[in-house]
Amino acid sequence: MKIYSHENLSLHRPLPYFSYGQMHEPLEIPERMTELLKAPAALGLEVTTATDIGIGPILAVHDFGYVEFLKHGYEEWLAVEEDLGAQVQTGVFVPYDNPGIGIMAKAAKYQADDSAPISEHSWTSIYWSAQTALNAAEALLNQDTTHDRHNTTHADNHIQLCFSRPPGHHARKSAAGGFCYLNNAAIIAEYLRQKYEKIAIIDTDMHHGQGIQEIFYDRSDVLYTSVHGSPINFYPAVTGHEFEKGRGAGYGYNINFPMAHGTDEAGFFAYVDKAIDTVTLYDPDVIVHVLGFDVYKDDPEARCAVSTEGFTRLAKKMVALGKPLIVLVEGGYYLPKLNDNLQAFLSGLMLKD
Ligand SMILES: [Zn+2]
Secondary structure (H helix, E strand, C coil), X not given: CXXXXXXXXXXXXXXXXXXXXXXXXXXXXXXXXXXXXXXXXXXXXXXXXXXXXXXXXXXXXCCHXXXXXXXXXXXXXXXXXXXXXXXXXXXXXXXXXXXXXXXXXXXXXXXXXXXXXXXXXHHHHHHHHHHHHHHHHHHHHXXXXXXXCCCCCCCCCCEEEEECCCCCCCCECCEEECCECCCHHHHHHHHHCCCCCCEEEEECCCCCCHHHHHHCCCCXXXXXXXXXXXXXXXXXXXXXXXXXXXXXXXXXXXXXEEECCCECHHHHHHHHHHHHHHHHHHCCCEEEEEECHHHECCCCCCCECECHHHHHHHHHHHHHCCCCEEEEECCCCCHHHHHHHHHHHHHHHHHHC
16 A cells, blocks of 8 residues: 655645634644644554646646636735735635636636635645645556456555545536645546546545536546535535436436435445445446545534444445555544544555555
8 A cells, every 4th residue: 555645735724714604714724634644654654755747637637727826826816906815715606707807806717615715825735735646646557557457466556545635526627615626536537547448436525526526527437426415505515416417428427325414324334335336337447535534423514424433444345346546535624533534444445455
């Protein structure tokens, strides 16, 4: 097993924001990385520092203007004579396809909600979060493949785990939202397509990954299956229903399993097993697992109740699929248990690695 991270993932620090009628302290904070990184250290596992694969794979998924906004938006925001505040965030969301004249218009165009502000170091973390994931994909691309796809050897990079902060699954082709900016899972799925024909993305974060769904909605070469809390009155609210199945060539390759709020651990795994059944049927060359610790029972975002031991079980199920696996550690906001929960997951990965 290989684990990738980068010190720059800890730089992005969002400020408190207003939503649902009140101010909220941000949940997606650098302290998450501090807690998460305790897990491999406790288990004696090496963490590899990611190297720079470049912007190309990012631009293969996201619009150029959007990436430019993420990179330069903060400077433009500060350059406005009037003091607009310490982070790019407008509260203007009516989805006109506006021409982006002025940084406020660009923000209205490229930020889907108020939970994805851009501050001084945001781009550095956003960029390196994608690079960290890309390092795992690059290792697979460089792997000697003398074996055929049905006889995958358990090479060092058969199982890889990447810290993914800020997370990515809500990031759309040209919009940030839900703490997400660049869609790390989509970026590596697209990058892996250079070599592999079929990629499956299994998303077990508490929330529906509407960005991944949007990016691959018309395609059958990347299967997206997600287990998440019902979107009815729960973020992202506008997507994640079972009837969203894909379009055109992609019809049938987008498979959502919305859970009723309050689902217990057994119920969560019943849905995970259904998602796994779809992946088994698809028989992909590589699996990308979007892992959210926000399904943990005490997480402020939880609408189901997975235990710490449940993450060991989840990891074992992913390994049992017998395919090259890249895990992206995305959501999860209950700081006191991030270390224990990641240790539990890593233990499950190691049982069969
Ligand atoms: Zn989430």
